Amino acid sequence: xxxxxxLTDVPHPGAFIKDEIxxxxxxxxxxxxxxxxxxxxxxxxxxxxxxxxxxxxxALSKAxxxxxxxxxxxxxxxxxxxxxxxxxxxxRRAFLQSTYPIREMIKRNWLEETADISLLEAQVMRFFGTNxxxxxxxxxxxxxxxxxSETTPLQLAWLFRVKQIATELVVPAYSESKLKVAISEMxxxxxxxxxxxxxxxxxxxxGVRFVIVETLPKANIDGxxxxxxxxxxxxxxxCRHDRIDNFWFVLRHELExxxxxxxxxxGLSFKMVDMxxxxxHDDLPKEELRANQEAAEFCADQSALQSFIDxxxxxxxxxxxxxxARRIQRHPGIVVGQLQRKMGKYDWxxxxxxxxxxxxxxxxxxxGWGTPAPVNL
Numbered sequence: 533x534x535x536x537x538x539l540t541d542v543p544h545p546g547a548f549i550k551d552e553i554x555x556x557x558x559x560x561x562x563x564x565x566x567x568x569x570x571x572x573x574x575x576x577x578x579x580x581x582x583x584x585x586x587x588x589x590x591a592l593s594k595a596x597x598x599x600x601x602x603x604x605x606x607x608x609x610x611x612x613x614x615x616x617x618x619x620x621x622x623x624r625r626a627f628l629q630s631t632y633p634i635r636e637m638i639k640r641n642w643l644e645e646t647a648d649i650s651l652l653e654a655q656v657m658r659f660f661g662t663n664x665x666x667x668x669x670x671x672x673x674x675x676x677x678x679x680x681s682e683t684t685p686l687q688l689a690w691l692f693r694v695k696q697i698a699t700e701l702v703v704p705a706y707s708e709s710k711l712k713v714a715i716s717e718m719x720x721x722x723x724x725x726x727x728x729x730x731x732x733x734x735x736x737x738x739g740v741r742f743v744i745v746e747t748l749p750k751a752n753i754d755g756x757x758x759x760x761x762x763x764x765x766x767x768x769x770x771c772r773h774d775r776i777d778n779f780w781f782v783l784r785h786e787l788e789x790x791x792x793x794x795x796x797x798x799g800l801s802f803k804m805v806d807m808x809x810x811x812x813h814d815d816l817p818k819e820e821l822r823a824n825q826e827a828a829e830f831c832a833d834q835s836a837l838q839s840f841i842d843x844x845x846x847x848x849x850x851x852x853x854x855x856x857a858r859r860i861q862r863h864p865g866i867v868v869g870q871l872q873r874k875m876g877k878y879d880w881x882x883x884x885x886x887x888x889x890x891x892x893x894x895x896x897x898x899x900g901w902g903t904p905a906p907v908n909l
Contacts, residue, residue: 542613544580545606552596566595583607621649628656631670632685633748640746641904642693660692686751687805694756694768695800697897697905698741706739706763708791714738715787715830722831722862725776729891731783740790741766744892746900754809755782757789759796773810774889777831777869782809784827794819812873832870833860841874850881 553563560578564571576582584592584607586600593600628634634652637643643655653665660668670685714734721727735742747753747770755769767786771779785806789795795804809824816824828834840856841848853871857864865885872878892898899905 542609544610545584545603546578546580548603548606549574549592550578552598563595567591583611624649624653628652632656632689636748637689640693640900642689659696660688686748687753687807690745690748690751690753690770691756691758691768691800691805693745693899694743694766695758695760696907697743697745697899698766698768699760700907701736701741701743701897703736703741703764704739706765711735711738711740711787711791715784719830719861722780722866725863725865725886725888726891728776728779728888732892732895732897735767739764742897743768743905744771744895744898744900745905746770747772752807754778754806755786756805757786757794758800758804759793760800762796765790771889771892774887775869775885776863776865776888777885778810779888780831780866781827781869782806784830785809785823788823788826789819792819792822794823810873812876828870828873831866832862834870836860837867837870837874841871845875853881 549563553560558566560574561571564574567574577584577588584603586604589600589603589607592598592603625634634643634656637659638645642659643652646652646655656668657663657665662668669688714737718731718734721730732742741764743766745768752772753770754772755767757765757767759765767783767790769779769782769786789804798804806820809827813820836856836859840852844852848871853867854864857867860867863884863886864881868881868884872880889901893901893903897905899907
């Protein structure tokens, strides 16, 4: 029998007190005398009109030689049995929130706020492109949540938002040859931070759906490349670090995945989401190592950087570093970022790693930072 069933007909503690009085052959006025109170003080308790307070439980404990907890538990059981039944939608909302950042998704206008749990569930299903909650990623595995990393649901929510926005972009057929040419020509944009504003248009002309979606709290996402179909690749970024060196490194990293058709046969998967690309890892899959190597070389000639370090370290002046940036035609912040990675000194000359997000905001494929992308759900 369930606990709820047991609580449906729980008597008031006064009934138990009456039984104890009768078992001892006392009258109500006898109990009042023993407790040192007026008879009118215990009548409401015995008649079920007043509950047993902690003070009264202590007094009854002495009078009957029964623990005070016994009377308090009787009172608690009675109150639970008479309490208003909880709204069933509470459990359903808890189920959703325990897996996905529902409140954050509402805040970001990915979902509409509603008190109707059925409408909320319908929105979640629509967000993930399914007709059943059982088919929503992670929700169908909720009982085995420990099998997933902490950030997997966050990754998936962000990834599907990228997919939503990308689906509505109008782009020509993807051309790998155009993309290769575009990548070679992007280097001329890497001197002035403001030039990043051209990237969405350039990628669009190559048939690449380029989307920027602000990361979710604690997700630490940098970017993603995936293939909804063989003719329409998507590159998504977060620009969470808002630094010129990180932007170009992440962009080239994702474009390398695209050029190598990484994940083309897998469809949409959280495994494609790249996280913490600023950090150095030795145990990455070969696809990630290759993308990192190409991104580093794109940001700055690695042999030139190593030669600079060999000649100047540890006395690498700001003047010499700026001179190196001019010679290889890169913004100083990009060069500083690459030198930091090589030396493992991430607090060195950070002032040159300027912000670039401001030059990307306002585009139709940008979502976040207070402004949602115009998506028709």
